[in-house]
Amino acid sequence: MLRFGIVLMAGLLSAAPALAGPWADGMFEEFGKDFGSVPRGQVLTHPFAIRNNTGQVVTISNVRVSCGLCTSATALKGQLRPGEETSLVVRMDSGKVNGLKTVYIYVTFSEPQLDEVRLWIQANSRDDVNVTPETLAFGRNKRGAALSQTTTITFYGDVPSEISAVQSESNYVQAKVVAARHGGNEVSYDLTVKLRSDIPVGRWFTDVWVKTNNPMMPRVRVPVTVEIEPPVTLSFTTVSLGDVHVGESSERKLVVRGARPFRITEVEGTDDVIQVKDSSSESKELHVLTVRLKGGTPGDVNRTLKVITDIKDEGEVEFRARGHVVP
Numbered sequence: 001m002l003r004f005g006i007v008l009m010a011g012l013l014s015a016a017p018a019l020a021g022p023w024a025d026g027m028f029e030e031f032g033k034d035f036g037s038v039p040r041g042q043v044l045t046h047p048f049a050i051r052n053n054t055g056q057v058v059t060i061s062n063v064r065v066s067c068g069l070c071t072s073a074t075a076l077k078g079q080l081r082p083g084e085e086t087s088l089v090v091r092m093d094s095g096k097v098n099g100l101k102t103v104y105i106y107v108t109f110s111e112p113q114l115d116e117v118r119l120w121i122q123a124n125s126r127d128d129v130n131v132t133p134e135t136l137a138f139g140r141n142k143r144g145a146a147l148s149q150t151t152t153i154t155f156y157g158d159v160p161s162e163i164s165a166v167q168s169e170s171n172y173v174q175a176k177v178v179a180a181r182h183g184g185n186e187v188s189y190d191l192t193v194k195l196r197s198d199i200p201v202g203r204w205f206t207d208v209w210v211k212t213n214n215p216m217m218p219r220v221r222v223p224v225t226v227e228i229e230p231p232v233t234l235s236f237t238t239v240s241l242g243d244v245h246v247g248e249s250s251e252r253k254l255v256v257r258g259a260r261p262f263r264i265t266e267v268e269g270t271d272d273v274i275q276v277k278d279s280s281s282e283s284k285e286l287h288v289l290t291v292r293l294k295g296g297t298p299g300d301v302n303r304t305l306k307v308i309t310d311i312k313d314e315g316e317v318e319f320r321a322r323g324h325v326v327p
Helices: 010-015 023-027
Strands: 032-039 043-051 058-065 071-075 085-093 099-111 115-126 129-132 136-142 147-156 163-168 173-183 186-195 202-212 219-229 232-234 238-245 249-262 264-268 274-278 284-294 299-309 316-326
Touching (some): 032 043, 032 129, 032 219, 043 115, 071 099, 085 115, 129 219, 136 147, 136 249, 147 219, 163 173, 163 186, 173 202, 186 202, 186 219, 232 299, 232 316, 238 284, 249 299, 274 299
Parallel strands (some): 238 316
Antiparallel strands (some): 043 085, 058 099, 071 085, 099 115, 129 147, 147 186, 173 186, 202 219, 232 249, 249 284, 299 316
8 A cells, every 4th residue: 555655845834733553444444355156247336435534625646557458436525624424436347347256445635634545356157057037136215114035046167166155244134045946057046035025225235145065165155235214215305385375275295105014194274374184094004294384474385293102112203394374
C-alpha cells in the first residue's frame, strides 16, 4: 500500500488535523472476498462497505484494478462527510478467467490526507460445474413472509464431484441440499434456501456454500440477495392535502400493505381537523385509508399520525399529513 510517499510542507501539516498511521484502512469492514469455485461465465459482484469514521471530509480520488480485462470497481460516492457511508462495488467476469484468479483493487484517497487501501477478490472459474439459477434473488419482501427458493447445482466429468455438506454464512438463511439426478458423467443436486420469518429489515447480501469431495473445487458459492421491508408499509409517508378554504375539505388516499392479512385497530392523532377512514374493517393484506382535512381555523396544518394494526411485531407505522386552511 502507498503510505504517505509525498513530503508535505510544514505549513500544511500544521494546518491539517493529524491522522495516525494508515487511517483509510479503518473505514473498511473487510479487505477481501473469496468467491470460491464458480461456473465459468458468471458475473460476480461484491460491495465493500466504507464508513467515514474520521470526523473529516473524505475524498476518493481514484480506483484502479490489477486486471482491467476481467474486473471493474466503482465507488458509489466520491466524497463522504463525517459519518456517511457508501460502497465500493466490484464486479468480476468469470467468463474472462480460466481457473484460479486473484485481482487487487487499489482505492486512493486524497482527503483529508493521501492514503491508499488495497482490497482483493478471488475466484476459481470452472467449466465442470453449473448453477441454475446462479443467484437466489428473493427481491423485495415484507418481514414475516414465508420465503423459499431452489437452485440446481450440476457437476460434470468422468468422475463428477459430489456434495458433502452445505453451510450458510447467516443464521437467518437455512439451506438444505438433496440429490436430484445421477447418470453418466453428470450429477445434479437441488439446493433449497429458506429465510427465517424473523429476518431483520434491510438489504441482505449473503452466501451459501456447498462443500464437495473434489480437492480442485472444495467449495461452490451460491449468492443470496433479499430486501426485507417492515411487516406494514405505506404507499408514501407524507400526505399533502393542499389548500382548503374554511368550511370545505380535501381528501387523499393512502395505501397500507402488510406481509399477511391484518386489521387496522386505531389511527392515533386524528381530531375534527384531520380525519382518517379505513376502506374495510376486515382482515386484509391491503387497506386504503382516506385522509381528510376539514377547513376550520385558517393556518398551516402539520400532523403526525400513527396507524396501529393487530400485527404484534412492528405492526405500527407513522405518516405526516400536511395542508393549509385559507379564509
